[in-house]
Amino acid sequence: MNQFRYDYAVIGGDLRQIYLLSELSKTTHALCHYALCQPPKQFFPTQHFTAMTSLETAAANSRHIICPIPLSKDSDLLNQSGVKKNIPLKQLLSLLTPEQCFFAGCIPDAFHQEALKKSVLVFDFMKDSELSYFNTIATAEGVICQAITASPMNLHKSRCAVLGYGKCGRILTDDLKRMFCYVTAVSSCKEELAQAALSADDAMDLKEFFTCIGEYHFIFNTIPSVILTKDILVHVNPQTRILDIASAPGGVDYAAAKELNIPAILCPGLPGKYAPLSSAQAILRCIEKCKRSPDIF
Numbered sequence: 001m002n003q004f005r006y007d008y009a010v011i012g013g014d015l016r017q018i019y020l021l022s023e024l025s026k027t028t029h030a031l032c033h034y035a036l037c038q039p040p041k042q043f044f045p046t047q048h049f050t051a052m053t054s055l056e057t058a059a060a061n062s063r064h065i066i067c068p069i070p071l072s073k074d075s076d077l078l079n080q081s082g083v084k085k086n087i088p089l090k091q092l093l094s095l096l097t098p099e100q101c102f103f104a105g106c107i108p109d110a111f112h113q114e115a116l117k118k119s120v121l122v123f124d125f126m127k128d129s130e131l132s133y134f135n136t137i138a139t140a141e142g143v144i145c146q147a148i149t150a151s152p153m154n155l156h157k158s159r160c161a162v163l164g165y166g167k168c169g170r171i172l173t174d175d176l177k178r179m180f181c182y183v184t185a186v187s188s189c190k191e192e193l194a195q196a197a198l199s200a201d202d203a204m205d206l207k208e209f210f211t212c213i214g215e216y217h218f219i220f221n222t223i224p225s226v227i228l229t230k231d232i233l234v235h236v237n238p239q240t241r242i243l244d245i246a247s248a249p250g251g252v253d254y255a256a257a258k259e260l261n262i263p264a265i266l267c268p269g270l271p272g273k274y275a276p277l278s279s280a281q282a283i284l285r286c287i288e289k290c291k292r293s294p295d296i297f
Contacts, residue, residue: 004063006032006050011058012080012087013037013068014272019280020066021049034058035082055087059095066287067092069105069125069135073248073268096120103287106247123290125283133167134282135271140172142270143245144179147218150265151241156180159215162200164222165192168245172220173200184209184216216240221251228264230256243267 007029010021014037022044024031031049033040034057040049052058059065068079071089078087089111096102098119105125115122125131148155158181162173165187176183177199185196186209196203206227213219214237221228224246228236233256236242242257242264244250250266257264271279 005061006030006063008032008064008066009034009052009058009062010049010066011035011055011068011092012078012082014269015276016272016279016283017066017068018043019276020283022047023280023284025049032058032062035078035080035087037081055092056095059092060097063099064101064103064287065096066283067102067104069271069283070247071104071107071111075108093118101290103290125286128286128289131282131286135279136168136171138271138275138279139168139245140175142274143172143220143243143267144175145274146265146267146270147220147241147243150243150263151218153217153239155218157182158217160184160218160220161186161209161213161216162220162222163187163206163209163227163251164246165189165196165203166222169222170195170199172222176220177201181218210235214240218243220245222246223251224248226251226253228252228257230260233257233260233262233264236260236262238262241265245270 008024008031010017010033012035017036018040021033021040025047032052033049034052034055070079073079078089078092080087093111093114096115096118101121102115103123107124112122156179160176160181161184162169163186165185173183173185183200184202185200186204186206187193188206193203210232214235217240219240219242221244228251230253238261242252244252244266252264254264
């Protein structure tokens with residue numbers, strides 16, 4: 001049996017990881033970290049956690065490995081900005097050993113399967129329904145903050161379009177309605193449109209929306225494919241703000257938007273920018289739930 005020096009290694013990611021380290025430090029756990037986006041001592045100077053000098057030492061000495069949401073932005077490299085060199089997921093995978101528990105979000109299937117073959121317990125945060133919904137709430141709040149910051153207009157009484165009516169689209173629509181926006185929900189799915197008609201001011205399919213796209217002050221995209229192409233963007237009002245919260249590659253032809261001087265903003269990692277403490281607390285609740293119920297893995 002391995003004798004691990006640390007209970008947890010927190011590796012990579014954004015401010016959520018730093019706040020998670022702080023929340024873990026309130027327990028008796030031994031903690032280490034590597035490749036965090038900023039030195040945690042800048043945020044929590046009185047708390048104790050060990051900075052590791054390499055990925056190898058962090059991974060080899062820790063019972064639980066906690067990596068970011070998402071684990072990778074391109075399915076190849078670890079999502080991190082704390083060290084200058086890139087960290088391939090294959091390198092991280094090679095360091096995992098039996099008896100370890102590995103946590104991260106949006107884990108690529110190939111990585112997940114190879115880790116299981118090594119008898120590593122693997123848990124994807126985004127497969128936990130409670131955390132997934134919390135992440136959606138934090139994302140919706142964050143993109144509303146981004147919209148207010150990016151525009152010279154009030155959201156109040158503005159015309160907003162929400163493209164896609166999945167979990168995030170539904171919550172974002174409800175939040176915008178509470179701010180007295182006129183909200184049109186847009187989808188190519190008939191079932192989503194039927195649901196949207198119950199809460200949005202209007203519901204229309206994509207083709208119909210494209211014919212009146214110039215009427216909107218804010219466009220929020222949640223659809224993870226490039227639907228706002230150049231031939232669509234030419235009809236957007238130059239005062240409109242497009243905010244894209246879809247996963248890569250996003251929903252906007254950004255080169256065309258730049259050429260047309262259309263303000264289009266890709267908004268990744270909003271929970272880490274606008275609600276890192278609340279997000280870290282939700283992640284910790286998820287980890288504790290997994291430890292109480294090992295059959296979750």
